[in-house]
Amino acid sequence: MVVDVSYISKEHSDGVDAVAHGVTGILAVQGAFAEHAAMLDRLGAPWKLLRAAEDFNDSIDRVILPGGESTTQGKLLRSTGLFDPIAAHIAAGKPTFGTCAGMILLAERLDNDPNVYFGVLDAAVRRNAYGRQLGSFATTEDVQTFAANGDPSGVISDFPLVFIRGPFVAEVGPRAHVMASTGGNAVALQQGNILATAFHPEITDDTRIHEYFLSL
Ligand code: GLN
Numbered sequence: 001m002v003v004d005v006s007y008i009s010k011e012h013s014d015g016v017d018a019v020a021h022g023v024t025g026i027l028a029v030q031g032a033f034a035e036h037a038a039m040l041d042r043l044g045a046p047w048k049l050l051r052a053a054e055d056f057n058d059s060i061d062r063v064i065l066p067g068g069e070s071t072t073q074g075k076l077l078r079s080t081g082l083f084d085p086i087a088a089h090i091a092a093g094k095p096t097f098g099t100c101a102g103m104i105l106l107a108e109r110l111d112n113d114p115n116v117y118f119g120v121l122d123a124a125v126r127r128n129a130y131g132r133q134l135g136s137f138a139t140t141e142d143v144q145t146f147a148a149n150g151d152p153s154g155v156i157s158d159f160p161l162v163f164i165r166g167p168f169v170a171e172v173g174p175r176a177h178v179m180a181s182t183g184g185n186a187v188a189l190q191q192g193n194i195l196a197t198a199f200h201p202e203i204t205d206d207t208r209i210h211e212y213f214l215s216l
Contacts, residue, residue: 022046022059022060022061022062023046023047023048023059023060023061023062024040024045024046024047024048024060024061024062024063024064024214025047025048025049025050025055025056025060025062025063025064025086025089026040026047026048026049026050026063026064026066027050027063027064027065027066027073027077027082027086027102028049028050028051028066029050029051029073029076029077029080029082030068030069030072030073030076031066031067031068031069031073031101032066032067032068032099032100032200032202032203033049033064033066035066035200035202035203036064036066036099036202036210037049038202039201039202039207039210040210042207043207043210043211043214045214047064048060050063050082050086051080051082052080052081052082053080053081053082053084053085055082056082056085056086056089060089061094061095062094062095062096062097062213062214062216063086063089063090063094063095063096063097064096064097064098064099064102064213065086065096065097065098065099065101065102065105065106066099066100066101066102066202067099067100067101067102067164067166067200067202068100068101069101070101070104070105070115070117070127071115073101073105073117074105074115074117077105077117083117086118087118090106090118090120090194091120093192093193094193095193095194095195095213095216096193096194096195097194097195097196097197097210097213098121098194098195098196098197099196099197099199099200099201099202100164100166100167100197100198100199100200102196103121103125103167103189103196103197103198104117104125104127104167105117105118106118106120106121106194106196107119107121107123107124107125107196108120108121108122108123108124108173109123109124109125109171110124110125110126110127111124111125111126111170111171112126112127112128113127120191120194121176121189121191121194121196122172122173122174122175122176122191123169123170123171123172123173123176123186123189123196124169124170124171125167125168125169125170125198126167126168126169126170127167128165128166128167129166129167129168129170129185129198130163130165130166130168135163135164135165135166136163136164136165137163138160138161138162138163139160139161139182140158140159140160140161141158141159141161141180141181141182141187142155142156142157142158142159142180143155143156143157143159143179143180143188143208143209144156144177144178144179144180145179145190145212146177146179146190148192150177156208156209156212159180159201159206159208159209160201160204160206161180161182161187161197161199162199162200162201162203162204163187163198163199163200164200166187166198166199166200167198168185168186168187168198169185169186169187169189169198170185172186172189175191176189176190176191177189177190177191179195179197180197187199193216195209195212195213195216197209
């Protein structure tokens with residue numbers, strides 16, 4: 001997908017479906033935020049880029065943490081003042097979707113890195129789990145969705161999984177549910193209103209995982 005560079009400064013907060021969806025805040029301090037914005041535009045869902053603490057306001061009822069470089073994002077979350085409002089949003093049980101570096105930011109434990117950021121997802125996540133050579137690849141798997149009580153609620157079949165130096169889930173705790181695995185490793189988790197994928201749905205043409213996120 002070729003991304004229009006105007007996304008870097010655009011803000012869409014009066015989209016058609018504002019009442020149904022509220023506004024999705026997309027962390028935009030570093031990484032692949034523009035691709036998520038383009039995906040939400042395709043779905044007619046309003047979004048706002050989060051670059052500074054004052055960008056986080058009451059209209060925001062969902063948050064996307066994009067791919068990128070988790071160590072850099074972690075530092076910028078602190079220096080911008082966005083860490084606390086996003087942590088409060090997650091603690092309130094509101095929908096949050098982390099892709100790749102975003103999954104790392106959500107994890108309670110990283111099994112090869114001492115850092116912990118939001119520390120909410122009951123899993124140990126391994127950074128750069130596929131190494132540098134095999135770091136980027138694509139495959140297709142079914143993606144399971146879960147109801148609030150943890151029961152399976154549906155399947156998004158044959159979803160394209162695109163990995164870019166991504167993590168995988170080394171250990172899953174009881175509060176997290178495996179949405180997708182590939183090669184024997186869990187690569188997507190749901191824990192209540194938190195979704196985390198090691199892969200990048202935002203750079204595919206398949207809108208189904210974003211639609212599911214907007215339905216939470
Ligand atoms: N390897 C990156 C990290 O550890 C994540 C890669 C990505 O988000 N595409 O932060």
